[in-house]
Amino acid sequence: MSVTITTAAALAAPLALWLPAALPSDLANRFGRRLVPLANSLAWSAFALAVVALLTHGFGPEESLTLLSIDLPLDIGAFAIGVYVNAVTVIMLTLVSLVGAIVSTYARNYVAGDANEGRFHKWLLMTLAAILTLIVAGNLLMFALAWIATSLCLHRLLLFYPERPAALIAAHKKFVFSRIGDASLLIAVILIGATLHTLNWAGVGAAMESIQGPLPATLQWAAWLIVLSAALKCAQFPFHGWLIQVMEAPTPVSALLHAGIVNAGAFLVIRMSPIMSVSGPALTALAVIGLVTLTVASLVMLTQTSIKVSLAWSTSAQMGFMLLEAGLGLYSLALLHLVAHSLYKAHAFLAAGSSVDAFRAPALQFDAAGPQPWQWLVAFQGAVLMALVAGFLFGVDPTRQPALIVTGVIVAIAVAQLLLQALVLQDKGVLLVRASAIGALVCLGYFGLHTAFESAIAGSVRPVPLPGRALDTALSLAIVAVFIGLILLQHLFMRLAAPLRQAIQVHLYNGLYVDVVVTRLITRLWPLRRTPALVRGG
Structure with missing residues (x-):
């Protein structure tokens, strides 16, 4: 398809943010104060381009643009660099670019004067660029590479304070889970390409329409791998601990993570709907995973005393609810939930410091006897x-x-x-x-x-x-x-007896100790090593 205003804007939005990638971290720190206005300008420019794509495309028919295509062996399709625009694309592109621009503006004062101020804004822009590339990617393999790049760029932000032991452990756990999710997604992409002989989103949708009868076994396996990758990205139980512990990272990172990046799992399922909608057991399993996670996270969240930790448990529960909706086939509700949660959670994290003002308000007086029948x-x-x-x-x-x-x-x-x-x-x-x-x-x-x-x-x-x-x-x-x-x-x-109530509350406060077991297992199988690059924060 020829270049249109929509495809050009969708392509330019992430492309502008990749510019700081060529800037070494030392040089970024040296010109930190000069880089900040540029970073803010680029972030808001990406949002402006996203709005252009939204207005020019609306919710019309899909559009695509391919800049480069390389045929792959074994007839699995081609790796293509290009964009794929439909209604889901423009909604997500506008949402994430808006959150990214707001977070970038907030970070301008948050890290002002820090010795690594320039490096922070560099990796913030690159993380945002990766997630926007993920959204507009027109090819499954390009999508998977952007998925991996998002995780690797975020890892640098999570280690912005490498001297904090809790930050190192949380980032390490996320790194391990992300690599498992990356491998799952890549294998799923290969299976899809080997079965449908195309790796373009438009081609996948058309090929799936022609399949009659039961879903081929290779696509069933691909659907299960997509479920695994989405669950890991969305920090689902029992792989949720890292999301709770990344509070050691700067607040703008928490806001971008909870309001944008962690939602990528739900976006993956929505994007893969041509396959997931007919996957049967895999889609049901996704709903069960979401239900278990939202149940545990909702109970634990009620016992937390830290505002940011409570918000993190809330995110885990909301991600579970979102995957539950997707697992039920309610993609429109999952997308609506994604939009609402992103906007709310970005505000909640960036305004967390003023949340204590709510406790100064007069408390409401409830009946001591509680609700009657x-x-x-x-x-x-x-x-x-x-x-x-x-x-x-x-x-x-x-x-x-x-x-x-x-x-x-x-x-x-x-x-x-x-x-x-x-x-x-x-x-x-x-x-x-x-x-x-x-x-x-x-x-x-x-x-x-x-x-x-x-x-x-x-x-x-x-x-x-x-x-x-x-x-x-x-x-x-x-x-x-x-x-x-x-x-x-x-x-x-x-109304429970005090000893029993307190015992339950203690166990819930500690997340039922599930993450303790998971952490010990991970550090034993994949030990954490403090390399010089890690200590410097890369």
Whole structure:
């Protein structure tokens, strides 16, 4: 396809950010103060180009541009340098470039005066460039290489303070998990190319449409490897510990990681929807992984006393929820969740220092006896009614969208929690009315935004066939049971006997000690070595 404004803008956005790659770290530090305005300008320029791509493409048909193509042996397709633009591309490109520009601007004052200020901005731009390259890549092998580059560039940022032992251990664990994920993705790409004889995203989608009957075994294996790679990138249980411990890195790094890079696992699944949608067991396994992770992380998060650590556990839980949605085939909801979580988490980390102001506000007074049975009944009835009305208004069809009903129940449970908190206040009045209004807006916003995102990316993802197996029904019931159990546990926990409650709280606070076992295993199989380059921070 010929060059268009859309493809040119999509190509230029990451290309501009790769410019600092040629600048040695020592030289970057020497001209640190001069590099900072340039870094900020490049980051905002990438965002401006992303907006151009969004406005010129809208949610129209896919566009692609290939600059260089090299045929690979064994008829697995070609390695191509180019861009692939569809609705998912422009949404992700705009989102990540915006977060990157904001983080770059925030870092301008955060690392001002540091001896390695120039090096920090260099690697920040290169990390952002890698993730933008990942988003626009038009070729699976180029996508995989950008996936690896993102991890390697981020590794430099995580080691910005190499004198901190906790930072070294966390970065080492992430490095090991990332290499496993990289190998999984590369093998998956090779299997896809060997089966479909193409490595271009457009070609993969067309080839998958022509496959009739059961999915070939090679593509089934590729789907399982994609699940593994996505789970490792999204810090899913039990490989989540590094995400909690990278708090030793500078706050801008935490913001970029939690708001942008860690979401790449969900983006991988959405991008691979032509294969994942018909993978069956692999997609179900992804949903189970997400469900287990969000359950554990949600419980542990409630016991944390550090704001940033609590936010990290929240990210792990949100990633689990996101992969759960993708595993259910709700790609539009997963993408909506990704956008909302990125914006929220970027703000949460960059504003973490002012979060203590919330504790200075007058505390709400709740009834000492806790919620009564009638209050539970009123809260759940009200929430279910709101969800049903919102779903009806936006044309939700239970027979055509059974998975959406499951997530709708989750929204109803969340709204019930909001109403329940208002009902147990000593001074209900206006707050109950406000909670009801917020609950109604949440339900309308949820189904409304889902409808908008589903319409926007309808031609960019392959829908999942309607479920017909007992396993799908069992998974749906398990999901609903987990969320009901979480809300019940949150309210009934304080009624447990003090010794039992304290014992449970201690174990949860320590993450059930799972990461301790994982850390010992990793350091034994792949010992951490403090090389001179590592100590200097590279």
